[in-house]
Every structure is written in C-alpha cells, then in structure tokens.
Amino acid sequence: MKEKIMKEKMTVTFESYSWNEAFARVTAAAFLLHQNPDMEELDDIRTAVSEAVTNAIIHGYRDSHGMVTMEMEIEDKVVSVMIHDDGCGIPDVAKAREPMYSSCPELERSGMGFSFMEAFMDELSVKSKVGCGTTVHMKKRLGVKKYE
C-alpha cells in the first residue's frame, strides 16, 4: 500500500513578467489538485496568489526586472503559500495593507490587493525591507465551508 503523504512542498522561481501572474496561479492550483479542493477554495487561492505575484511584479520590481519565488506547502489540509521578490521593498507595510491605498494612484489601480489576500486566505503576513524585497506568507485550511 502506498504510504500516506502528510506533508508536501514545491518551489518555483520565475521572471517578473506580467504574463507569469497566470503561470503562478495555474501552478498553485495544479499543486493542490490531488487534495480535491472545492472550486471556491481553489478560486480563493488562485486569486490570493495572483494578488501577491502581481504586487511583486508591479510594485516590487516596478520598472526593473528580477525573479519571483513561490513556495507552497500542504500539511494536514493546511495550505501555506510564500511569495518572495528581491525588489524595492515596502517602506510602510501597515499603510500598504490599508484598503484602497495604492502607492501609485497615477496608475489607477484599485489598492485592494492585500484586502483580497486577507479576504480569501485565513492568515496573511507581510515582511518587507526597503531595498531588500518583500515576502508574503499566507495560509488557508481546506475543507472548511465559509460561504454558504
């Protein structure tokens, strides 16, 4: 009989091109497929990954270019996602997490990226240092019905 795997990990590193936003969320969903998550959970994680990776590309690297790393882990139905960039960093994380706040209002962005990550995942933490990049950690437990 096949051994039951309790913990599983994966890591991908990709270039900060905007088309890789789709690559990241498809990869995240594919990693979780054999856990049989329901569509709602999968959509939540895809959206949260898309937000974090978009932030890394748009805000972390801005007009520069670099690598974005996504690590995922699943253990006992809890999905952990880490998205890291080596970009410019966030000077004031608390400010950046405020709903509707955007560091570049001239781009007419919604400023709802972190709000969406918070809304769709169970936990969110953001570590950032100016000049050194940003790391976003998110967690979500699968199999919990939230939206009835």
Added chain:
Amino acid sequence: MTQYYVSGDCLTVVLPEELDDHSCQSIRWQVLQYLQEDDIDCLIFDFSNTVFMDSSGIGVIISCCRHVRKIGGEMMIQNESGRIKRLLRISGIYQLTNTMGVLGDE
C-alpha cells in the same frame, strides 16, 4: 481575448477569460481611445467569457467608470458569474453601475 463593439452611443467590452493585471493593461487604454474618438455615453462590461478576476480587474473597471462618468455617461455590467459577482460586490462596484444581469438574481 478582449472584444470591443460599438453600437450607436454604446461601447460593449467583452472581457477576456482571465482578467488580471496582464490582460488589463490594454483594456484601459483601448476604452479611453473609444471614449475620446467615438461619441460614447454608455459603457458595458460583458463578463460572459470571464472565469477569473483579481483586484487588477477591479482597478480597470473603476478607472473606466470614472472616465465615462466624466463625459456624462454611465457604466453597466452584464453576464457575470457567481464568483465574479462576489468580487464585484465586495469591491463596491455595484454602487457605481446599473446592473443588467438577470432580474432577481442580484
């Protein structure tokens, strides 16, 4: 792929399957072109093909709405699925629009 149809004073934008930062980049620019060059006072976002949207999509819709209102027009949203509807609702976008979805659905 995003499709644009002009009929009279109405511009319909049929949004792509996945509405994210990457696919949004050209939409804002295209809509602004239409608003400047044609006599548009009604902007319709059609979500028939759209299965994924994130906050970048919300950003482009709010921005286009602002531009069409500036010229005295209005924005409508149609054919959005349950998931998209939830995202639009939590973003407060329905307060900016006339919804054309199925009656009693919202």
